[in-house]
Amino acid sequence: MTNIRDLAKMAGVSVTTVSRVLNNHPYVSEEKKNAVLKAVKATRYHKNINAVHLSKGKTKLIGVVLPFTDHPYFALLLKGIAKQALEYNHKLLLFQTDYMESRETEALQMLQQKQIDGLIICSRACSMRKIEEYLPFGPIALCECVKGGEISSTYIDHYKIFMDALEFLYRKGHTKIGYCIGRKSGTNSRNRDKAYWDFHEKYHLPHHPEYIFDQCYDYEDGERVLSRVKEMDPPPSALLVTSDQVAAGIVISCNKQQISIPDELAIIGFDNEPIAGMLNITTIDIPLVEMGRNLVHQVLTKEIKNKEISATLIERGTV
Amino acid sequence: MTNIRDLAKMAGVSVTTVSRVLNNHPYVSEEKKNAVLKAVKATRYHKNINAVHLSKGKTKLIGVVLPFTDHPYFALLLKGIAKQALEYNHKLLLFQTDYMESRETEALQMLQQKQIDGLIICSRACSMRKIEEYLPFGPIALCECVKGGEISSTYIDHYKIFMDALEFLYRKGHTKIGYCIGRKSGTNSRNRDKAYWDFHEKYHLPHHPEYIFDQCYDYEDGERVLSRVKEMDPPPSALLVTSDQVAAGIVISCNKQQISIPDELAIIGFDNEPIAGMLNITTIDIPLVEMGRNLVHQVLTKEIKNKEISATLIERGTV
CATH class of the missing domain: 3.40.50.2300 (Response regulator)
Known part of the structure; x- marks a missing residue:
C-alpha cells in the first residue's frame, strides 16, 4: 500500500507538503501541488480513513x-x-x-x-x-x-402499560387473564410480570401461573398458545400478548377453529403493527x-x- | 490519549518492547514486561484498534x-x-x-x-x-x-421463477393474470416483467398493463390492490404477489369482503414467510x-x- 512518504519521494517534496495537498490546505505552490497530484494518480493512492480516525x-x-x-x-x-x-x-x-x-x-x-x-x-x-x-x-x-x-x-414504562391493560380487561369483566411474552428473564419482562402479580393481589384473583406463556415470538407461537389454552380447565378468558405477530397467530387460529373472539377469548396485542390493523386486533401502540x-x-x-x-x-x- | 511512545518512556523500555508486550510476543524479560504492564495500568491505556487496522x-x-x-x-x-x-x-x-x-x-x-x-x-x-x-x-x-x-x-433466477409460476397458473386455467411488485425499476423487477410479457406472447393472451401493481410492500398495499381489482372489468382471475405480506393483505381483505379464494381470485405469494403458512397461502419458498x-x-x-x-x-x- 502506498503511503504518504512514498508520495513525497515520488513527487520530490516533503511529507508535510503532501499532507497539505491531500487536506486542501493553502500555502502550497502550484508546481508542488501538481507533482503531488501526479503521484497520487500514478499510485492510485487513497487516504486510509483508519489513519484519519486515528488522528481525529x-x-x-x-x-x-x-x-x-x-x-x-x-x-x-x-x-x-x-x-x-x-x-x-x-x-x-x-x-x-x-x-x-x-x-x-x-x-x-x-x-x-x-x-x-x-x-x-x-x-x-x-x-x-x-x-x-x-x-x-x-x-x-x-x-x-x-x-x-x-x-x-x-x-x-412496561409496568404501567401492563397494569393499564390488565385494568382495562378487568373493567370489561375479565378475571382469568393470561399473558404471552418472548423471554422471561429481561428487565422489561420482569416489570410486566410484577404488574401481573400486583394486579392479582389488588383484586384478590386466584393465581394461575399456567396462564403465562413464554418463548412467544411469531405466528406459530400464537398457534401453540391457543392449543394449550384449549386444554386448560378453566382456560383464561383474555390474553395480553406482547407481540402483534403472536396475537395475529392466535386470532387466525381461533378463526380456523371457530373460537369466537372476543366472546370466548379476548386478545390485546402490542406494538400496533400493520397486521393488527388488518385483523382488527386491539393493541397497544408503542412508538418504536x-x-x-x-x-x-x-x-x-x-x-x-x-x-x-x-x-x-x-x-x-x-x- | 496515551500512545505507545508514552508507555515506553514511563516504563523505561523501547517502543519495540512495549509493542511485544501488548501483542503477547515472546522474548521479553519478566522485569520489562512488568514495567510495561504497570504503565498500561497507570495510564488506563487501551490499544486504539484503528491503529491496529492501519497496520494490518x-x-x-x-x-x-x-x-x-x-x-x-x-x-x-x-x-x-x-x-x-x-x-x-x-x-x-x-x-x-x-x-x-x-x-x-x-x-x-x-x-x-x-x-x-x-x-x-x-x-x-x-x-x-x-x-x-x-x-x-x-x-x-x-x-x-x-x-x-x-x-x-x-x-x-427471477425470470425462471416468475415464468414457472405463470405456467402453473395457466395450467390451472388462468389467462387473466396480474402481478404485484415493490418497485418497477430494479434488475429483478425487470426480469420478472420480461417473463410476464414473454408468457403473454407465448400463449397469445390479451395485454392488460393495468393488472400490474407496483409500490406493494405491506399488508395495506394488499388492501389497496384488492380495491383496485374490484373496480376492473374484466378483473384478473389470479395474482402473482412478490411478497407474502402483501398476499396476506389481499387474502385478509378478500375474507372480510366475502370474496372467495381461489374461485374468484387466486393468489401466489413469495418468500414462504410464517404468515403464508398461517393463512394457507400458496407461495414460492426462497431460501433467503x-x-x-x-x-x-x-x-x-x-x-x-x-x-x-x-x-x-x-x-x-x-x-
Whole structure:
C-alpha cells in the first residue's frame, strides 16, 4: 500500500507538503501541488480513513446491540435508529447478540477500543454493573428505565402499560387473564410480570401461573398458545400478548377453529403493527421508530437523560 | 490519549518492547514486561484498534447495503448475513439506502477507504459500471445474476421463477393474470416483467398493463390492490404477489369482503414467510437465510462465483 512518504519521494517534496495537498490546505505552490497530484494518480493512492480516525478519534459509527433483526419490534426500533443516524451522518455497526453475553461484551469492547463513537443497547444480556464499567470510554444508551448514573435511556414504562391493560380487561369483566411474552428473564419482562402479580393481589384473583406463556415470538407461537389454552380447565378468558405477530397467530387460529373472539377469548396485542390493523386486533401502540430516533440523539449529543415514551391503547375488535 | 511512545518512556523500555508486550510476543524479560504492564495500568491505556487496522489493513467489518431493514425479505437476508458473519468473526456495517444512489456511493467509498473489508449489496441503485469501478478496493457481492467480471453474486433466477409460476397458473386455467411488485425499476423487477410479457406472447393472451401493481410492500398495499381489482372489468382471475405480506393483505381483505379464494381470485405469494403458512397461502419458498450466508462466504473467501439459489413452489389453498 502506498503511503504518504512514498508520495513525497515520488513527487520530490516533503511529507508535510503532501499532507497539505491531500487536506486542501493553502500555502502550497502550484508546481508542488501538481507533482503531488501526479503521484497520487500514478499510485492510485487513497487516504486510509483508519489513519484519519486515528488522528481525529472519531469513527462516525454507532454500535447497535440487539438480539435479532428479523422481529418487528427490533426491526422498527432499528428503523428509527437508522433514520436518525442518517440525519446525523453516522453509520450503524450491528451486533446481533441472540442474548449471548459474549457478543454484547464484544460491542462494549469496541466502544473501549474507539471503533465506535457510542453504543445503543436495545435489549441487554450483560448486568448493568458491567455496562457501567464501559461508560468512561463513550456514551451508552439503553431501552429501559435507568434512574441516576451516567447512562442515557429511552424507555416505555412496561409496568404501567401492563397494569393499564390488565385494568382495562378487568373493567370489561375479565378475571382469568393470561399473558404471552418472548423471554422471561429481561428487565422489561420482569416489570410486566410484577404488574401481573400486583394486579392479582389488588383484586384478590386466584393465581394461575399456567396462564403465562413464554418463548412467544411469531405466528406459530400464537398457534401453540391457543392449543394449550384449549386444554386448560378453566382456560383464561383474555390474553395480553406482547407481540402483534403472536396475537395475529392466535386470532387466525381461533378463526380456523371457530373460537369466537372476543366472546370466548379476548386478545390485546402490542406494538400496533400493520397486521393488527388488518385483523382488527386491539393493541397497544408503542412508538418504536420515535424511540429509536431518540436513542441516537442521546448517544450523539451525550446528554444523560431518562426519556419515557408513552404508549396508547388502540381499541379495535378483539376485546 | 496515551500512545505507545508514552508507555515506553514511563516504563523505561523501547517502543519495540512495549509493542511485544501488548501483542503477547515472546522474548521479553519478566522485569520489562512488568514495567510495561504497570504503565498500561497507570495510564488506563487501551490499544486504539484503528491503529491496529492501519497496520494490518483489516477491519473485520463487512458493509451491507440494503434499502430498508423492516421488510421481511431484507430482514431474512440480513439474518443469514449476520449468522454467517458471526461464524467468520466479522461485524456488519449497515447502509440503509432507501434506494438512494448517494447512500450506496458512501458504502462504496468506505470500501475504497479501507473502512470495511468487503461489501454486500442486497439491492442496488447504482449502475453496474459504477460498482465495478470500486472492485480494485475490495470484494463486492451482489444479489443478482452477474455473468463474467470480478463481482461475486448469489441470486435467484427471477425470470425462471416468475415464468414457472405463470405456467402453473395457466395450467390451472388462468389467462387473466396480474402481478404485484415493490418497485418497477430494479434488475429483478425487470426480469420478472420480461417473463410476464414473454408468457403473454407465448400463449397469445390479451395485454392488460393495468393488472400490474407496483409500490406493494405491506399488508395495506394488499388492501389497496384488492380495491383496485374490484373496480376492473374484466378483473384478473389470479395474482402473482412478490411478497407474502402483501398476499396476506389481499387474502385478509378478500375474507372480510366475502370474496372467495381461489374461485374468484387466486393468489401466489413469495418468500414462504410464517404468515403464508398461517393463512394457507400458496407461495414460492426462497431460501433467503441461505442466500445471506453465501454472500458473506463469497465476500470473505474472495472466490468470484455466480451461485444460483433455487426456489420451490409450496402448494397450499389459494390457487
